Amino acid sequence: MPSITSRRALLLGIPALLLTVGVVTAGAMMRSVPDGLDLALDKPTAAGLYKAAIAPQANPIAVGAMHAWTVTVRTPAGAPVKVASIAVDGGMPQHGHGLPTAPQVTKSLGDGRYLIEGMRFNMRGWWTLDLAIDGPKGADTVTFNLVL
Known part of the structure; x- marks a missing residue:
């Protein structure tokens, strides 16, 4: 029969092990962001019909x-x-x-600027923001990469 000390060590050791695994996994995910990831916030759309730029209204971007x-x-x-x-x-x-x-998009701010509301990132890591733009030249898309 295990002693009280052994049970206590086991009960304390399992949560510590799970926490360690979680921290290591999270760190590995941050390191696994692809090398050379395009982090430009101003770029042409996929078919080149438009140029799009994004900017957060608050900096730094708050997670949650x-x-x-x-x-x-x-x-x-x-x-x-x-x-x-x-x-x-x-x-x-x-x-x-x-x-x-x-x-x-909740409103046009004029001069080709539009307000996006309701954005939230619930964790750190690599996010994409995909925009589908339908304007006078036709429909096009653009993807922005963000690492928080």
Whole structure:
């Protein structure tokens, strides 16, 4: 029969082991962000119909908090795209899940700028923010990578 000391060591050791495994796993996931990941926040869309830029309204980006972003859409020549519909999606590629909220464009700020509200990242790591832009030149997409 195990002694009280052995049982106590076992009861204390299991949570410590689980905590250690969790910390190591989280650290490995942060290190496994692909080398050379494009972290540009201003880039052309996939088909080159537009240039898009994103900017958080609050910096640094707080994990777990709701926040808003500004998206700027321009033509390749730099003219503002004043009328566009923008759908927002994204997620964590390494975890296989989407965003924990359903962010959306809530208003046009003028000069090709649009406000996205309802954005929240619930953990640190590699996130993607996917925008589907439908404007005067047609429909196009762009993906931004974020590492929090």
